[in-house]
Amino acid sequence: MKRCVLVITLATIAIGSLIAQTGGTRESFSTVAVFDIDRVITSFFQDSRLVRDYNEAERQFRADLQRAEQTLRDYQSRRAAALDRNDAVTAQRLRADIAALEEDIATLRERFLIQQERLQSQLAGDEFFTRLYDAVSFVAQDRGYTIVLEERQLGAALFWFSPTVDITDLVIRELSRRSN
Numbered sequence: 001m002k003r004c005v006l007v008i009t010l011a012t013i014a015i016g017s018l019i020a021q022t023g024g025t026r027e028s029f030s031t032v033a034v035f036d037i038d039r040v041i042t043s044f045f046q047d048s049r050l051v052r053d054y055n056e057a058e059r060q061f062r063a064d065l066q067r068a069e070q071t072l073r074d075y076q077s078r079r080a081a082a083l084d085r086n087d088a089v090t091a092q093r094l095r096a097d098i099a100a101l102e103e104d105i106a107t108l109r110e111r112f113l114i115q116q117e118r119l120q121s122q123l124a125g126d127e128f129f130t131r132l133y134d135a136v137s138f139v140a141q142d143r144g145y146t147i148v149l150e151e152r153q154l155g156a157a158l159f160w161f162s163p164t165v166d167i168t169d170l171v172i173r174e175l176s177r178r179s180n
Contacts, residue, residue, distance in 0.1 A: 033145040035136065035168040041120070041128075043172045044179075054119040061112040068105050075101060135174040139167050 079094035140148045148167070 031145045031165075032147045032149060033140055033143070033165045033167045034149045034151045035166065035171050036151045037132075039168050040132065040171055040175070044128075044175050050119060050122055054116070057112070057115055057119065061108070064108055065105065068101060068108060072098065072101050072105065131175060131178060132171070135171050135178060136167075139170045139174050143167065143170070 075094050075098045079091050079098065082088075082090040082094060136148055140146075145165075145167070151166070151168075
């Protein structure tokens with residue numbers, strides 16, 4: 001939600017700035033930049049304990065999910081074999097085991113998403129977004145961009161962009177410079 005507000009705010013300010021700079025004339029020319037906020041957050045907090053915890057949680061989740069999905073495939077295969085043998089008791093027991101495991105997998109995914117959101121919100125608090133906005137604004141103005149879009153938020157709407165308008169690395173450098 002904060003990211004969406006940030007993107008809308010950045011776009012609104014950039015458009016307002018563009019109109020103010022050009023006096024609202026129709027001859028204005030917009031230059032657009034994009035940046036990847038996830039990469040900025042990960043790079044900026046690369047050495048923090050929170051990022052290490054986040055990466056470890058993601059690794060553990062993927063391992064647990066892979067293990068559970070393999071067990072599910074095994075149960076499904078064993079149930080199919082039991083049905084082929086007309087072993088209704090085993091097939092019924094495996095059906096219950098499959099349903100329970102599918103529920104466990106859904107719970108595992110939900111728990112990871114909640115953990116992921118919590119860690120991301122800890123990483124990217126209001127203070128960070130204020131600094132991020134200032135850094136994006138500085139880089140955009142310094143490089144002559146009039147509009148800056150957050151790459152992931154517009155994924156469905158943004159079909160293609162040139163890497164030359166990606167200011168992610170510049171934003172990371174500016175945030176690092178301001179932190180030192």
